[in-house]
Amino acid sequence: MPEPRPVTEIRTVACIGAGVIGAGWAAYFLARGLRVRAWDPAPDAGEKLRRVVDAAWPALTELGLAEGADRDALSVHPTAAEAVAGADFVQESAPEDLELKRALLAELADAAVAAGPDVVVASSTSGFPMTDMATTAAEPGRLVVGHPFNPPYLIPLVEVVGGEKTEAWAASRAADFYRHIGKSVIEMERELPGFIANRLQEAIWREALHMVAAGEATPEEIDRSITDGPGLRWPVHGPCLTFHLAGGQGGMAHMLDHFGPSLKAPWTRLEAPELTPQLRDDMVAGAEVSAGGRPMAELVAERDRAVIAVRRAVAAARGTAR
Amino acid sequence: MPEPRPVTEIRTVACIGAGVIGAGWAAYFLARGLRVRAWDPAPDAGEKLRRVVDAAWPALTELGLAEGADRDALSVHPTAAEAVAGADFVQESAPEDLELKRALLAELADAAVAAGPDVVVASSTSGFPMTDMATTAAEPGRLVVGHPFNPPYLIPLVEVVGGEKTEAWAASRAADFYRHIGKSVIEMERELPGFIANRLQEAIWREALHMVAAGEATPEEIDRSITDGPGLRWPVHGPCLTFHLAGGQGGMAHMLDHFGPSLKAPWTRLEAPELTPQLRDDMVAGAEVSAGGRPMAELVAERDRAVIAVRRAVAAARGTAR
Structure with missing residues (x-):
């Protein structure tokens, strides 16, 4: 293929699927000054989409709109192919159904080829590897995962990872585009079901479901145990840096030596890996990197x-004093 | 026993163990206007303790000190028994070693009996059930878990749960005391290794260790996937309420119907429980309670x-723009 255009020339994004995630993406793209061409099979898709965009707009305005941002730069189209025609980038946010994703992504890849030589199709899938979703696509080279977090207009993280048949330029282009519009991008080198953040989130969620199923805790106790507990630290320091600090002056090394034995304890249904000297050293070195010296x-x-x-901040947003 | 004194009459707390957690508790108790009697076997314990208190004091001052709060209302004693003599409440924060905890808690329970009829000994243990820790105590009735989060002077959550031999008044008294000094208390009805929040946190941690061990992600990617992703939501809405919102207008019910199948997907090493109609209904009802109508x-x-x-808030604290 010829050299892709600079990502600054991506001016129009097709949003395929207008549920919570698709509509949230549309709101974000509009706020970044892009045009959005949307499609969703629901008969009232346009109305729902505009409702989400309107609900998100005050937050986006407060965070700062890009020059020329216009929430009306949004058109709804009768078919996916029509939405993709004239788009420079495609964001797919259909329901999490593998067969549906396979058929839709195959269609979107064809439409993207017709739309231009550097038009990438990114899937918002919560966890399917692209290799599994691209099996029926004639043009799998430009299919890539671009996984956001709800709401996509406020949470910066996007995980980018290609499948076996994804061409390197396509994954790079998606990552560059997301960075250009202000996202925090993790480019994964290999496919992993659930990617990174959802594997961590899913581990919490499954343990929570187990606790409720066993009558060990209620959903409200689970929620409060996070909002009033470790949840207050996680926007600041992730799990590794949190445990680095838990080790006191000795940091991660001391923490692993001190709490290492608890990996054998039944503190969750998830079995821990063997804490080999290699893993210990990798965690210690990783904490140093996270700590930035x-x-x-x-x-x-x-x-x-x-x-x-x-x-x-949370107390003010809730209208409560804490 | 006679009726315990009101918790407002708890004026002096013995802090046993002066590591990161014990010293953090000491700082919090001092900021609430209490006196602290500390013991730790380390020769430089007093010095280390004062260093943590001094480091915490600006934060505590900013949050608002109680009337009469004095960071010098802190004494360090040569034995645990001496620290407990004259205390109205005992907080044990020794290293996470079951045999050590057993011996120490047995000694502290005896000292608490000598100190007064309503003096409770609460353990900061990260996950041992009190039934397992109280096996050698002659006075297990007043031994209870009072599990904080690091740093105890800033994170509100305290999980309170007794063992088989803990008397009901002791668990209630600990919970009342923590609430009185401004903590967010979860009183658990039954023992569970790791309690609630640490089971959730440990599930994340083990999945993170697996990912690093398998070369699937680096510690820095894991940290950023949380700080720039779901970690931004968790101080606001816990995992259940987060997924209630992910369901859009249909809430938790729609979310479970839509993402329920992903519980079978290998999105973490943790196997999910069967999503029975009962569990589904419990989660939906629980989300409604968390949502508060x-x-x-x-x-x-x-x-x-x-x-x-x-x-x-995080950007300002980091001194970075986001």
Whole structure:
């Protein structure tokens, strides 16, 4: 193929599927000053889409709209192919049904070829590897996963990963485009069902379901155990850096030596891997990278400032004092 | 036993163990205007303790000190028994070693009996059930788990649960005391290794260790996948309410019907429970309780306000723009 155009020339995005995720993506693209061409099989899709965009717009306005952002730069089309015609990038957010995704992505890839030589089709799938979704596509080279988090107009993370037949330029182009529009992109080198964040989130969710099923905790207790507990730390420091701080001056190394034995304890239904010297060293080195070379006292001060600010922010948003 | 004194009359707390958790508790108790009597076997325990208290004090001051709060209302004692003598409540935060906890808690329970008829000994254990820790105690009736989160001076959650031999008044007294000093308390009706929040956190942690061990993700990718992804939602809405919102207007019921099949998918190493009609209904009812009867649009608006505020709060604390 010829050299793709710079991602700054992506001006129009086709949003295929207008549920919570698809409509949330549409709102985000509009706020970044892009045009959106949407399709969804629901008869009232246009109405629902506009409702989500309208609901998201105050938040997007507060975060700062791109120059020329116009929530009316949105058109709804009678077929997916028509929505893709004239688009520079395609975001697919259909229901999480493998057969449906296979057929739809095959159709979208063909339409993308017709739309232009560098038009990529990114799937919002929550967890299907592209290799499994692209089996019936005639043009699998431009199919890539671009997995957002709900709501896509507020949560920065997008996980990008191709399938076996995805061409390297297509995955790079999707990642570059998302970065260009302000997303925090993780480009995965290999396919993994559920990608990264959803594997972590799904582990929590399954343990929660087990606890409710066994009568060990109620959904409200589960929710409060997170919102008033570790959930206050996670926007600041992820799980690895959190445990680095839990180790005190000794950091991750001390934490693993101290809490390592608890990996054998039945603290969740999930069996832990063997804490080999290699894994221990990888975690210690990884925590150092996450810490960015900052000394423990600085990390603790950062966490404390952030947790206080997060508690206040959440209390204000809830209209409650804490 | 005679009626316990009101928890407002708890004026002095013994902090046994002065590591990250014990020293963090000491800082919190001091900030609530209580006196702290500490013991730790380390020769430099007093120094380390004061360093943690000093580091925590700006955060505690910003959150608001209780009347009479004095960071110097802290004494360090040569033995655990001496620290407990004259205390109205005992918080044990020794290393996570079952044999060590057994011996120490037996000693602390005896000392608590000597200190007064309503002096409770609460253990900060991260996950041992009290039934397993109280096996050698002559006075197990006043031993209870009071599990905080790091740092105990900023994270509100405390999980309270007794063992088989814990007397009901002791568990209630610990819960009442923690609530009185501003904690968010979950009183568990039954013992469960790891309690609630740590089971959820441990599920994430083990999945993260598996991913690193298998070369599927790096610790930095894992951290960023949380801080820039679902971690931004969790201080606002816990896992159940988050998925209630992911279901759009149909809420948890739609979410379970839509994503239920993904429970069979290998999105984590943790096997899911069978999604029986009973479990489905319990999750739907629980989400309604967590939602507090608020309509979906109001929950979405709350989440959006909170996520924006959280993003800004974290960016400001980090000294970065996002």
